[in-house]
Amino acid sequence: MNYPNFSEEIPWTEEAKIKYKNIPFYARSQARQTIEELARTEEVEEITAELVMRAQQKFGK
Known part of the structure; x- marks a missing residue:
């Protein structure tokens, strides 16, 4: 892709x-x-699908 x-x-x-x-x-x-x-704030090592979904929910899709 x-x-x-x-x-x-x-x-x-x-x-x-x-x-x-x-x-x-x-x-x-x-x-x-x-x-x-959001990933930097949460200090995650990689951006996952779950993090993308949480960001969408947090900011109203």
């Missing part, structure tokens, strides 16, 4: 990238920033 440039700082799992791709195109840039910010 062709994905946008994901953070080199925190790796994304393939499942997380698939969940991200389901976010409407117009909201992806902001969503990616929000997801990566």
Whole structure:
């Protein structure tokens, strides 16, 4: 799959990238920033599909 440039700082799992791709195109840039910010706040080692879903819920999809 062709994905946008994901953070080199925190790796994304393939499942997380698939969940991200389901976010409407117009909201992806902001969503990616929000997801990566949440990951840094929670000090996780990788961005998972579960983290993407929690970020969507937290910020109203």
